[in-house]
Amino acid sequence: MPLPNVSRRALLASAGLAMLTEVVSGQENPGVAVADRTTSIKITRVTPLPGGSKVYVKIETNHGVTGYGEITGLEPKVAAALVTSVFELLKDENPTRIEHLWQKVYRSHRDMRGGPFMVHCLSAIDMALWDITGKLWGVPVYRLLGGPCRDKIRCYPNAKAYKQAAGGPYPFAGTPKEIAALVERIADGRKKVGPEGAMIFDAHCCLPPPILIQLAGAIQPYDTKSL
Numbered sequence: 001m002p003l004p005n006v007s008r009r010a011l012l013a014s015a016g017l018a019m020l021t022e023v024v025s026g027q028e029n030p031g032v033a034v035a036d037r038t039t040s041i042k043i044t045r046v047t048p049l050p051g052g053s054k055v056y057v058k059i060e061t062n063h064g065v066t067g068y069g070e071i072t073g074l075e076p077k078v079a080a081a082l083v084t085s086v087f088e089l090l091k092d093e094n095p096t097r098i099e100h101l102w103q104k105v106y107r108s109h110r111d112m113r114g115g116p117f118m119v120h121c122l123s124a125i126d127m128a129l130w131d132i133t134g135k136l137w138g139v140p141v142y143r144l145l146g147g148p149c150r151d152k153i154r155c156y157p158n159a160k161a162y163k164q165a166a167g168g169p170y171p172f173a174g175t176p177k178e179i180a181a182l183v184e185r186i187a188d189g190r191k192k193v194g195p196e197g198a199m200i201f202d203a204h205c206c207l208p209p210p211i212l213i214q215l216a217g218a219i220q221p222y223d224t225k226s227l
Contacts, residue, residue, distance in 0.1 A: 046087040048080035055079040057124040069127030074120045161198040164189035166206040173210040
């Protein structure tokens with residue numbers, strides 16, 4: 001019988017994926033060797049719950065403790081499908097092993113590692129795992145993260161704070177005209193809150209580093225906090 005027409009590259013990729021899956025889930029994985037044997041709690045179900053432009057992630061356990069997370073900034077149908085696809089990596093795992101599970105999902109596939117789609121979904125899973133752990137310990141999650149370090153925070157938008165978006169995306173480096181337009185957006189925001197208010201310029205992922213460097217020198221008089 002003739003062999004199927006499969007390229008050498010496809011065979012190598014398939015073998016590599018099989019090896020990676022075996023390492024991630026196998027007994028030689030160092031994370032498996034340090035599993036918490038003092039509890040029987042396990043993840044039993046992960047359910048994506050689309051709601052408008054967001055997807056909420058519900059993680060259930062065999063002890064009846066449930067955690068929730070939220071995905072923002074990703075097409076809901078794509079987010080729901082991705083969350084469903086990673087359930088096999090979480091099934092029967094201890095939900096309080098948050099770092100181990102984050103690394104397990106993040107490193108599960110080299111083509112998705114670090115990609116925004118997977119990281120958006122992983123952030124919601126991470127929230128839900130912290131939610132479950134906080135409920136099990138009977139404390140707010142901030143206690144698990146080291147306790148409170150301030151008794152108040154500045155919120156926006158309000159009468160004394162204004163957030164101005166970049167209006168991008170922008171090219172790798174900006175022309176003088178483009179930089180001037182960004183400065184004008186910031187100046188408009190400053191006018192809205194006056195000299196005593198907080199002007200926040202949200203560059204997010206719209207401005208590459210070179211254009212941010214160009215902008216930094218131009219916004220000094222506006223006392224802007226860049227996020």
